[in-house]
Amino acid sequence: MEVKDQQFQIQGVSLIDLAQEYGTPLYVYDGEKILEKVKLLQKSFSGVNLKIKYATKALSNINILKLMKKAGTGVDAVSIEEVKLCQYAGFEPHEIMYTPNSVSFEEIQEAVALGVMINIDNIPMLEHFGTYFGNKVPICIRLNPHILAGGNAKISVGHIDSKFGISILQLKHVLKVVEAHNLHVIGLHIHTGSDILDAEVFLRGANIVFDAAREFKGLKFLDFGGGFKVAYKPDDISTDIEEVGAKVSQAFKVFCKEYGTDLEIWFEPGKFLVSESGYLLAKVNVVKPTPASTFVGVDTGLNHLIRPMMYDAYHGVINISKLDGPERIYTIVGYICETDTIAADRKLKEVQEGDILAIKNAGAYGYSMASNYNSRLRPAEVLILNSKANLIRERETFEDILRHQLDIGL
């Protein structure tokens, strides 16, 4: 985003104009930014057979999925609904990785019928699968490498007491089940969590997968999940993707040589690809000085962006209505009847009622985690591509709040 003609713009499109045209709150995505991230990732892993499986759950609008498809990625889906959404957006079954947790066997069977790659997350499911499908359907196995990593306990999923994946300590058991049912295992997977900074953590994970992979014949790919850290604060460091790319690619090449097959290396980034592309625009309803702080109350809240309250996430905020003048300290809060602080003690250009604030890094886990709490409507979404703003989701209406409710005539 740049300051030009006294307006905050993305690809020459003014955000203030968008707020006026489509109303607030409004999610806006910079399509070029997403494409730039895909290219950066592709470039960082040159020399290996990289497949990017975009983590659909981060931002699942079908137009974003189509954009990923155009950019040459595949997708990772964590529910049967996401699988169907990806197919709707044009992904072929072989481009879709299905990584469910705690789902029913019926849902797995449905995914098999749709022809997508199944990632098995627990031993009982592996046994069911073997009994039912034997070696007829190729599978991937999700391992838990027990690496404690990630920015927040709620997004750290690879530790010893995590519900995700099959413990690496149970590998012998896994191998027994695989042998007993003659299972056709073509991939191994780990996803250790979100906001992992360090190339060394990815390397540690990779080495654990390599060790496990030596026990399997006929593998086609190894999947190292997502979790690249994105800079949210101005002075935050993000994963040095080029460093991770260089180090992991090097280790991967050495392993492939030893294994005797040129395997595919898969990653499933969500946040990395879409976080920075997104802005949530909100209008200031009230500026409320109190003895402790000056609150800025806006027309959105944890119903539309839950990350600050759920993960203590930091999101940058700018007053895009005010380019000059003095700055003051504010605490930006939502309109939900619940403490929903979006950003505490932030310096903004002096805020007045009616100003438009842009909440940054709102692309990932923003709209996709939005709800109707307080019976509020979910916002519209706009995607800017080739310097053109496209409405990709209409704002909800009051009818949407009533939809599916049955009035039993009381």
Ligand SMILES: *Cc1c(COP(=O)(O)O)cnc(C)c1O
């Ligand atoms: C959520 C998730 C991802 C993406 O994580 P990010 O932190 O957004 O990169 C990747 N793989 C799986 C299995 C996931 O559940």
